[in-house]
Amino acid sequence: MTSHRQPAVFAGHGSPMYALEPNRFTDAWAALGKTLKRPDAILVISAHWVTRGTWVTAMKNPKTIHDFGGFPQALFDIQYPAPGSPALADRVQELLDVPVVLEENEWGIDHGAWSVLKYLYPDADVPVVQLSLDGSISASEHYHLAKQLQPLRDENILILSSGNIVHNLRTIHWQEDAKPYPWAKDFNAFFISMMQANRHEPLIEWEKYGQAAHMSIPTPEHYWPAIYTLALQRDDERANVFVDGIEMSSISMLGFTVQ
Template sequence: MTSHRQPAIFAGHGSPMYAIEPNRYTAAWSALGKSLKRPDAILVISAHWVTRGVWVTAMPKPKSIHDFGGFPQALFDIQYPAPGSPALADRVQELLNVPVVLEENEWGIDHGAWSVLKYLYPDADIPVVQLSLDGSMSAREHYELAKPLRPLRDENILILSSGNVVHNLRTIHWQEDAQPYPWATEFNHFFTSEMRANHHDPLIDWEDFGDAAHLSIPTAEHYWPALYTLALQHEDEHAKVYIDGIEMSSISMLGFSIQ
């Protein structure tokens, strides 16, 4: 990585409860934040903002969105009052090769973003912009969409993608010491192995991997953000795993950086 280029980061964000119950994954996010050069702004791609078309938040003061239910009040009380950046929103619109909607009212910073950001940058003093996931796009279309964003990394913009490589809520076990399903371990290992070998095509065409892939990714919105991070890789760069693990039997907490 060149000395001035920001890395591209993927975080497996896991349960919203991690925002109020620190663990080894949140410790890894905190350590990562301390190791990074301070960015001028952060562009977040979160699994929790799926839209028709491509949208980007463009308000100066984004609200903290609590897009979940059935959790303790302490989780709903969390605010991440980072400023927005209309200038970065304009830059994203300029770079992407598709029409982009500048969103100024309805969205903000969702829990897929703030649950990680509160550990990366607890002071919430770096501007944050979110880019949505177009739900009509294929995995390859998401990967190709992300490539034009590479110049942002040389403009001191940190690009953070937040999702989970394995994310099957229908099969989770809530106890802390739950054993991973073999298919979850198999797919997580497949992803990390291909990623480390710089083999992106098998990860884009993940459905070809078979049953373990389909059990790991019953819906693709939590997987797509990982493809954005992979797409931001330059030829002289490699992926580095900074944390890994499978929680609640079927949630991968894999986190990696491109640098």
């Protein structure tokens, strides 16, 4: 990686409770934050903002969104008061070859973003902009869209994608140290092997991998953010795993960077 280029980061964000209960995954996010050159702003692609079309937050002071239910009040009390960046929102609109809605009122920083950012940048002093996931387009189209964001990395913008490679809520075991399902381990290992071999096409066309893929990705919104980080990889860069593991039997906590 050139000295001035920001890496692109994918974090498996897991349970919202990690924002209250640090563990080895949140420790890895915090450690990563200490190694990163301070960015001028952060562009986040979160699994928790799926829209019709492509939207980007453009407000000066985004609110902290608690987009979940059934958790302790302490989780709803968490605030991540990072400023926004209307200038970055305009730049994203300029780079993308699709219409982009500049969203100034309804969204903000959702838990897919702040649960990780809380550890990466605990002072909430780096401006944050979120880019939505267009729920109507394919993984291949998301990959194409993400490639258009590459210039931002040379403009000191950190691009953080947040989701989970394996994310099957219907098969979760809530107890600690739950044994991973074989299919979850299988697909997680397949993803890592293809990523490290710089073979993106099998990961874009993940459905072709078969039952393990379909069990791991019953809906694609948590998987798509990883496609963004892959697409941001340059020819002179490698993908590096900074944390891995499967929690609650069917949630992959894999995190990786390209740099």
